[in-house]
Amino acid sequence: MIEAGRKVLVTLPEEYPVFFTQQQVNELTAAIQAEMASVGQILVTKGLSSIPSMLAAIVYLILIPLMVFFFLKDREQLVGWFGGFLPEKKPLLDRIWEELNLQFANYARGKGIEVLIIGVASYLVFAVFSLNYAALLGLLVGFSVIVPFIGAMLVTIPVMMVAYFQFGVTPDFYWVVGAYVVIQILDGNVLVPLLFSEAVNLHPVAIVIAVLFFGGLWGLWGVFFAIPLATLVSAILSAWPSSDSLAVS
Amino acid sequence: MREVLTRWYQRYLSEEEAVILLMLLVVALVVMLMFGEILAPVLVAVILAYLMQGVANVLRHRGVPAELSVALSTLLFLGGFFAVLFVFGAARLAPVGRFGPRSARDD
Numbered sequence: 001m002i003e004a005g006r007k008v009l010v011t012l013p014e015e016y017p018v019f020f021t022q023q024q025v026n027e028l029t030a031a032i033q034a035e036m037a038s039v040g041q042i043l044v045t046k047g048l049s050s051i052p053s054m055l056a057a058i059v060y061l062i063l064i065p066l067m068v069f070f071f072l073k074d075r076e077q078l079v080g081w082f083g084g085f086l087p088e089k090k091p092l093l094d095r096i097w098e099e100l101n102l103q104f105a106n107y108a109r110g111k112g113i114e115v116l117i118i119g120v121a122s123y124l125v126f127a128v129f130s131l132n133y134a135a136l137l138g139l140l141v142g143f144s145v146i147v148p149f150i151g152a153m154l155v156t157i158p159v160m161m162v163a164y165f166q167f168g169v170t171p172d173f174y175w176v177v178g179a180y181v182v183i184q185i186l187d188g189n190v191l192v193p194l195l196f197s198e199a200v201n202l203h204p205v206a207i208v209i210a211v212l213f214f215g216g217l218w219g220l221w222g223v224f225f226a227i228p229l230a231t232l233v234s235a236i237l238s239a240w241p242s243s244d245s246l247a248v249s
Numbered sequence: 250m251r252e253v254l255t256r257w258y259q260r261y262l263s264e265e266e267a268v269i270l271l272m273l274l275v276v277a278l279v280v281m282l283m284f285g286e287i288l289a290p291v292l293v294a295v296i297l298a299y300l301m302q303g304v305a306n307v308l309r310h311r312g313v314p315a316e317l318s319v320a321l322s323t324l325l326f327l328g329g330f331f332a333v334l335f336v337f338g339a340a341r342l343a344p345v346g347r348f349g350p351r352s353a354r355d356d
């Protein structure tokens with residue numbers, strides 16, 4: 001990809017002598033090369049200093065499956081221990097828990113199916129056009145649907161770039177981009193209403209605020225879980241007991 | 250001022266459960282903000298276990314015995330986890346020349 005970019009740069013003054021002089025291009029390539037060298041240096045030092053975090057990652061890779069296994073196996077025991085701190089009769093907490101459970105289950109199932117369908121569909125499209133990195137791009141596009149609004153836009157950039165560097169501005173490029181846009185339109189207008197018809201009824205503004213807020217708080221993970229956390233907040237707010245509602249009901 | 254606050258307080262926090270819920274929320278928020286990074290693997294495991302519990306519930310509704318459905322979903326999770334790990338580990342560790350895109354190899 002870098003090589004292709006360099007070739008484009010070198011041919012620029014030949015094709016458009018009005019806009020680019022040879023000297024400008026030479027200066028630009030020299031600057032880019034110097035920049036690349038310093039990036040390489042940073043990568044090496046980062047690589048060395050990231051050995052402890054790699055060890056931590058390996059420990060996590062063993063710990064997480066182990067904990068998942070125990071959580072699944074001894075669920076009743078663990079939930080019982082936690083429930084022991086709460087009073088026997090808790091209609092309000094039970095109600096909130098039930099609503100959250102329903103919402104989360106709907107959300108998780110819907111998103112899981114959506115990720116699978118969009119990921120496989122875009123992988124197939126990319127593979128048909130024999131685009132480079134088809135599997136990786138398909139995976140990216142699949143997971144991008146978890147991030148509301150922004151995900152689809154962000155993932156468009158690498159798709160466009162790979163397609164451009166591989167095909168240039170040719171009919172192939174237009175076909176790939178067109179098919180990708182069709183997938184996104186179908187996702188937004190057919191798949192999402194089908195999967196989430198009854199599930200999450202949050203106002204779009206609420207979702208945007210949740211993405212900003214939780215994204216600022218916990219970064220990428222916050223963005224991933226913005227919608228479930230927003231449902232949590234909305235369920236608690238709507239179920240909060242007030243003496244007015246008690247008098248009425 | 251004081252009266253307004255008292256009324257507000259009585260309105261929203263007069264029930265035992267409301268107080269418990271508030272305490273739960275505050276404790277959860279403090280724990281998440283202070284120890285969120287340390288407890289990250291636990292949180293990930295809880296979320297994954299919750300998702301796999303959903304799979305187990307689906308299996309049970311289809312008539313699979315309860316314990317078998319939990320065992321099956323656990324096995325499914327472990328298999329999927331290590332399969333993904335293996336595929337991505339292989340893709341990252343492999344030399345670029347063999348698994349890289351065709352255009353990179355032809356040069």
